[in-house]
Amino acid sequence: MKTDLVPVPGRTDAADPVRPRRSARRVAFRLSVPPVSGVLRPRTAVVCLALAALTFLAFCVVVSVGDIALPLGDVVTALFGGGDPGTALIVHELRLPRALAGLLVGIAFGVSGALLQTMTLNPLASPDLMGITQGAGTAVVAGIVLGWDAGLGTQGLGLLGALGAAALVYVLAWKRGTTGYRIVLVGVGIAWICTSCTDYLMATGQRFQAQAALGWLVGNLNGRTWEQITPLVAALAVLLPAALLLGHRLRTLQLGDDVARGLGTRVQTVRVAVLLVSVGLVAFGTATAGPVAFVALAAPQVAQRLTGTAVPPPVAAGLTGALMVLVSDLIARKLVPDTELPVGVVTGVLGAPVLLWLLVRANRAGSGG
Structure with missing residues (x-):
């Protein structure tokens, strides 16, 4: 080369x-x-390497935790195909799917949030607040409560729900084109509509159906299996390269729509492409672990401040999201003795202060309304 x-x-x-x-x-x-x-950018590269190292360490710690504690050295050996058969069985069949789900879901949410915040130039733009996550959740809950999925499974329902919500946001935000500001405002409204539909389905469903849906809606990594991981791996193999390829076009949008058009960027085409990639990442991530709260909002903002860039870098945001989910899952498993809390409970507690800080910062800057 x-x-x-x-x-x-x-x-x-x-x-x-x-x-x-x-x-x-x-x-x-x-x-x-x-x-x-x-x-x-050397600083961005160093931050990404540091985040990758911390994420791998957190990944190994998550795998080592369980009813039978495993030394980190044995975990690393088993991950690379070595070690005794008993340890390899525990690692590969019992614990690796859960840890891998946390890793991949965090990457999916982090990259999706970075794309949306860059496209809209709004730090509050995330799948959690724009109705995309809620759309996926409503579709999956409808499949659980109503007892039909048309053979699509959780992943298929989540994808359809997220696509439907995103299409509705885009259509309602259209007025001789779209702007990031209108997309965010319309997305907030769609999010509340989807939340209301989900609450209605929960209220009308049977008790066991409502309990199953509620356990998924909080955001949960308990009991993940390889069958649930495989579709997410396949989706990320396609969507992550697409997200990186969109980075150049997104940078031109920061200059304003008129300047971007002057530079040859098809503004609306790029926005649609970003929405589709973001929706895919959120849909498959949500279908695997549920709507893990605030990761897509907080991870890009943390990554942006670590790298010192003008907008959230997708790679750093994905690694930050993975680290957040893995650490939150570890806290959820150890916070209450003999009880494994859903990971979404911890990410919600950690992410809510970030949302409040962003709102206060926007108000001080005169852009908070």
């Missing part, structure tokens, strides 16, 4: 035209094969 490194504006080096020109915050690069160019 041949790499051509191009100068960063403001720095020149006539002695070596292909040597990377460095600034305090970024390094520009261009690859000949494949034809890719971009800007590497």
Whole structure:
């Protein structure tokens, strides 16, 4: 693979035209094969590496916790195919699906929140507040309470519900185009409509159906199996590359719709693509673990402040979301003796202060209404 490194504006080096020109915050690069160019920010790279290391540590700790405590060294060995058969059985068949569900759901929610907040230029834009998560939840609860899923399963129902909510938000926000501000406001209204529908289904369902739906609605990793993980893995394999490819187009939207159109960006096409990718991530994540609260809202904001970027970086946001879910799951399992709380209870407690802080910050900046 041949790499051509191009100068960063403001720095020149006539002695070596292909040597990377460095600034305090970024390094520009261009690859000949494949034809890719971009800007590497050292701080973002360091933060992502640190988050990846912490996420792997939290992942191993989650796997080691259970009725039979396992040393971290044995867990790491078993994850890479070594160790004794008993430890490998416990790790791979009993504990790995739950830990992997937390990891992948956190990544899905974190990346989805980063895309929506970048597209709308609003830190309060997240699937939790825009009706996408609630739409997926309403569809899944309807399948549980009414007893039909048309062969779609939880993942299929969640995807249809999220797509329906997102389409409704986009249509109602359309007025000779859409803006991030209108999308967020309409999304809040759709979220409450979906929440009301879910409450109605819960009230009219049988007791055992309501209990099953309630356990899922809180956001829960208990009892995850490989059958529930496989669709999420397949979805992320398609949607995460798409999210990264949309990053360049999203950056042009930050300059305003008129400037973006002048640069050749199809503004509405990009917004629709971002919504579809975000909906897919949220739908499959919600179908696997339920609507884990506030991860999609808080993770991008934490990642943005760690990296010092103008908007939430998707990779860092995904890693932050994964770390949040894994740590929250560990707290949920250890907070009350002999009781495993749903992970959504802990993320809600941790994420609510972030929402309040964002609202206070918006009001102080004069944009809070």
